[in-house]
Amino acid sequence: MSKKKIDPRVLRTRQLLRDALVELIREQGYEKITVQDITSRATLNRATFYLHYQDKLDLLTQSTDEILNELVEGIHSSFDGKVELDFQMNTPNEKFIFLFEQILLNAKLYKVFLTEKNMPHFTSRMMEVLTGFISEGMMAMEPDDHKLTVPREFAERYFSAAYLGVIVWWLENDMPYTPKFMATQLMRITVQGPYAENPFIKLK
Amino acid sequence: MSKKKIDPRVLRTRQLLRDALVELIREQGYEKITVQDITSRATLNRATFYLHYQDKLDLLTQSTDEILNELVEGIHSSFDGKVELDFQMNTPNEKFIFLFEQILLNAKLYKVFLTEKNMPHFTSRMMEVLTGFISEGMMAMEPDDHKLTVPREFAERYFSAAYLGVIVWWLENDMPYTPKFMATQLMRITVQGPYAENPFIKLK
DNA sequence: TGTCTTATCAACATGATGTTGATAATCTAA
């Protein structure tokens, strides 16, 4: 009901605007772009822009929301209830492999949106997405707050930030490893920490 | 030699502009601010702004650099060579306590710059600062790359992103814990992971 | 004190913004 048929011209126009935005951000940074620049690149009239979006920021916000909603829905529809989100040494979680694979598919776009300085909204939304998976996984592993070493929110933020940081690093370096390798490394560092002979674990 | 006497009026003007910027970002977000807004708030003429900065972004960039340079120099001068940056269970590293204390002192400013959406430059510079400490600590602990479970750069990014995420969480929630508590939690989750009975460590 | 530096102020050209109304193109459904 909520999805009436959308005029294909509208979809086309919005896609053109979004593509133009991504290109221009990469070329000259988000700040310097004007609505005029975007519509010129998209071969549309400037007034047309205002039929679809309030301003530059609105275009960016809506685009990021659409992209990340697709990501989340893709994961949900592929794994709906089938895969437990547990953390095990050297066995990368399939959802995380899928995550890196999806990002790889749209690497050009993710790279621009995640690694350009001054990209409002996208990074925080991406963080929310990751927090979703991580809090889900943590609740599955340990629903009892008392058995956590640190406040739950603290841990969730710690891991989502760490994972996002790694994703950004991967993109900045032009994806030097496969999705499976990345997911494996994440499991390993999460479980074992960074040192092979784990000098951390010397409990008193 | 590089620090000639700076006219106090210049310092005053720059301080006024920086303060105005921080206030306005908090009130209406970085995007919507104009140079006119900043100079009005600072009770300065708009032309005066251009005697000191190229544009809004230049003011922001220079301000963040100054703030973070002060932070780094403060830590260096307080601990110069005295404190090893090692990671031990339940014993928070003094540099990290100091870090949280410094942020607490300028919490209003850090909160705006780190948690407002769309804050160019500051977050990435802050990340660099953290990466500095972390890579220093990791090299002290384990200079041999072969004994790492994951690529060194991967681990450095993982931890700096995680730590920055936790700092942002702390600020967003209006510093609900003391710097010492925060530093302790960071050590604990880094060393032991999030679970008290560490179910992660079930090696095959 | 006088000199140098900086701030002030008004004014200007330029360019981006957001809106409007008339017109053309394109889609959808009968």
Add this chain to the structure above:
DNA sequence: TTAGATTATCAACATCATGTTGATAAGACA
């Protein structure tokens, strides 16, 4: 395939922010 509805185009507009300039005032410093 055609008619009616939707959307895009285009030119024009007032408004606002920008960046700069030149003349003048105020403040710092030796």
